[in-house]
Amino acid sequence: MDEKSTCKCNDNATKLLRRKLDLLLRTGQILMESSADTSRVRRNMMRTAAFLGLPEDKLHLYVDYYVLQAEVSDETHSFSKMQRCDKHVINFLAIQEISKLSWRAIKQDYSLDRYEAELERIAHGPQYYSQWMIAICAGFACGGFCVQFGCDWTAFFYASLAAILGNRLRMYLNKLGSNVYFNIAVATFVSTIIAWLTTFLSTPAAAQALPGWLATLLQSNTPYHPFMACALYIVPGVPLINFVNDMLDNHIETGLVRATNTLLMIAAMSFGIAVAIKVTGQDNFVKDLSMIPHNSFLSYAIAAGISGMGFATIYDTPKRLMPWIAVGAIIAVCTRNFVNLGPANGNIGLGQGLMIGSLVGSALISIINIKMVHEVHTPHQVITIPAVIPMIPGVLMYRALYGLIDMQGIVGEVTFATHNAINGSLTILVIAIGVAIPNIFFRKWIAPNRRAKLQQLIEERKARGKFVELGEIDN
Numbered sequence: 001m002d003e004k005s006t007c008k009c010n011d012n013a014t015k016l017l018r019r020k021l022d023l024l025l026r027t028g029q030i031l032m033e034s035s036a037d038t039s040r041v042r043r044n045m046m047r048t049a050a051f052l053g054l055p056e057d058k059l060h061l062y063v064d065y066y067v068l069q070a071e072v073s074d075e076t077h078s079f080s081k082m083q084r085c086d087k088h089v090i091n092f093l094a095i096q097e098i099s100k101l102s103w104r105a106i107k108q109d110y111s112l113d114r115y116e117a118e119l120e121r122i123a124h125g126p127q128y129y130s131q132w133m134i135a136i137c138a139g140f141a142c143g144g145f146c147v148q149f150g151c152d153w154t155a156f157f158y159a160s161l162a163a164i165l166g167n168r169l170r171m172y173l174n175k176l177g178s179n180v181y182f183n184i185a186v187a188t189f190v191s192t193i194i195a196w197l198t199t200f201l202s203t204p205a206a207a208q209a210l211p212g213w214l215a216t217l218l219q220s221n222t223p224y225h226p227f228m229a230c231a232l233y234i235v236p237g238v239p240l241i242n243f244v245n246d247m248l249d250n251h252i253e254t255g256l257v258r259a260t261n262t263l264l265m266i267a268a269m270s271f272g273i274a275v276a277i278k279v280t281g282q283d284n285f286v287k288d289l290s291m292i293p294h295n296s297f298l299s300y301a302i303a304a305g306i307s308g309m310g311f312a313t314i315y316d317t318p319k320r321l322m323p324w325i326a327v328g329a330i331i332a333v334c335t336r337n338f339v340n341l342g343p344a345n346g347n348i349g350l351g352q353g354l355m356i357g358s359l360v361g362s363a364l365i366s367i368i369n370i371k372m373v374h375e376v377h378t379p380h381q382v383i384t385i386p387a388v389i390p391m392i393p394g395v396l397m398y399r400a401l402y403g404l405i406d407m408q409g410i411v412g413e414v415t416f417a418t419h420n421a422i423n424g425s426l427t428i429l430v431i432a433i434g435v436a437i438p439n440i441f442f443r444k445w446i447a448p449n450r451r452a453k454l455q456q457l458i459e460e461r462k463a464r465g466k467f468v469e470l471g472e473i474d475n
Contacts (some may be wrong), residue, residue, distance in 0.1 A: 016234055018079065020054060020457070021070050021080075022338075023112065023116060024045060024054065025068050025083035026116075026119055027044065027045060028041050028044070028045045028047045028061075028063065029068060030122060031044055033087050033088050033091075034089065034098075035089065035095075035238050036095050036313075037091040037242045038245075038251040039246075039249045039251070040064055040095070041063050045063070045261045047103070048105070051105045051115070054252045059071070062220035063087065064257075065083055065088075065254045065258065066084065066086070067084060068082065068085060069081070087445050090314065090315045091316045092318075092360060092381070092385075093128060093287050093318055094122050095379055096382050097122045097452040098119075099378075099379050100377075101122065107124040109293035128318065131171050132168065135168040137310040138165055138233040138311070139159075139161065139310075140160045140164075140313050141168060141232075141308075141309075142160060142229045142230055142231075143159045143229065143303075143306065144307030145159070145229040145232050145303075145307060146159040146226055146229035147293075147295060147303035148293060149228055149291045150222065150225065150293035151226065151229075152220055152221050152222050154219065155222045155225045155226050157223070158195065158201075158226040160242035161198070162192070162194035162198065163191055163229070163230050163233050165194055166188060166190045166230065169187050169234045170183050173313055180246060184268040184269055185269070188234060188276070189272035189275050189276045191231045192227060192230060192273050193279065196227070196276070196282055197270055199282075201219075202218070217436050224282075224289055232404070234265060234268075235269075235389070238389075239258045239259075239262045239265075240428050241260055241436075243258040245432065245436045248436055266272055292345045296374070297337070300333055301330045301333075303390075304326075304329040304333035304334065304390050305327070305330050306326075307333075307389070308325045308329025308386050308389065309385050309389070312325045315385075317382060321376060321378060321382065324372065324383060325387055328368070328383060330366065330386050331361075331391050332362060332391060334361075335365075336362075339360045339361070340352065340353060341357075344441045354393070354423065354427055355423075355426050358391050358393075358430050359431070359433065360434075361391060361434070363434035363435075365387050366380075369387075385435065388431055391427075392426045393423070396421075396424030400424055
């Protein structure tokens with residue numbers, strides 16, 4: 001072969017390698033921007049690398065919240081590319097489809113063109129749900145939260161209405177491109193104001209002004225409970241759980257970025273609520289309104305199912321998974337309530353407290369879902385996180401921040417804020433641990449089988465000459 005032909009072959013081989021690195025990074029970018037945890041991003045990228053023929057022993061990945069880098073190198077060659085990750089949303093459909101694609105591409109020996117087309121279809125595919133449907137489902141999810149705090153079903157609808165309108169406003173502001181934290185503050189302010197307005201429907205004045213049947217229909221025995229739940233569509237349950245997962249898996253930097261983003265979201269939510277409190281002069285729901293429920297377990301179950309499916313809608317979860325997500329939320333919440341509540345607070349249960357109850361509830365559904373992922377063919381994260389979101393103590397977090405914002409030098413204010421902050425933080429921690437630890441432990445038994453299966457597919461691809469040999473590329 002003459003020198004000109006050799007140079008052309010080397011040039012083609014280099015272009016092919018760089019295209020493969022582009023596809024690898026694009027895969028990781030879609031996963032990271034869809035809110036996959038860092039370990040999942042790495043696993044899927046390594047599986048994609050096997051399909052692309054990038055040798056594992058020569059491949060080096062750097063996975064960060066904002067930047068991904070892939071390098072293929074040996075003693076004499078080095079090829080490196082980077083990719084920014086800027087548009088972070090929550091898209092469980094994309095996470096599920098990328099997982100399936102990475103296996104399917106290896107098994108069916110996709111061409112690069114076919115893989116790229118599938119990848120872009122996932123990245124740019126339409127959402128399962130319309131904006132109004134997401135807002136309505138998220139609103140009812142907040143109503144489900146309200147029932148968990150002890151409200152009646154009339155207050156459930158008031159909380160839902162306030163959440164629907166506030167969330168839809170936030171989505172509209174996001175579309176306009178204004179600052180996301182400003183949008184959260186405005187939305188929570190509006191939701192809280194609407195919840196305040198609904199309290200007047202339960203006053204004696206409203207009962208006298210309205211027809212008897214309508215006054216009875218609109219009367220709530222828990223008119224202030226919607227205040228606690230109407231803004232919880234903001235609760236960043238996915239980044240909170242991903243933060244703990246990343247920290248447990250030793251992805252410290254990415255975990256801290258997720259934690260900071262979560263804290264800013266909760267701070268913006270608290271600020272919006274605080275401004276609404278100043279306008280309305282109604283602050284009992286952040287100070288002394290009891291969150292201990294006395295509803296039936298049937299009410300808890302119905303509310304949990306509604307909340308689980310509502311939040312799953314926000315995360316663009318496939319519709320076929322909704323029935324199991326509802327069941328999972330019922331299992332998690334009812335288990336939590338049974339372990340948490342007890343005779344000491346006038347309920348049926350073991351009375352072990354919120355943290356122990358949250359740990360048991362989240363761990364139980366996480367263990368069950370280790371088996372269910374094979375039945376419903378979806379990643380563990382996609383069906384577990386929506387099921388445990390109804391247990392996230394968002395109220396405790398914004399009560400803590402409101403306590404700091406509203407300090408006026410009165411004795412006990414620091415204690416109030418600190419108590420809520422510690423209880424809220426520890427409860428979130430144990431929920432995330434309950435979700436993560438069973439999966440981490442069981443993965444030790446599952447991973448060898450998957451690794452052996454993947455290794456067999458890799459050997460088959462090597463035999464067909466599908467792997468990159470850096471020695472064939474002359475820099």
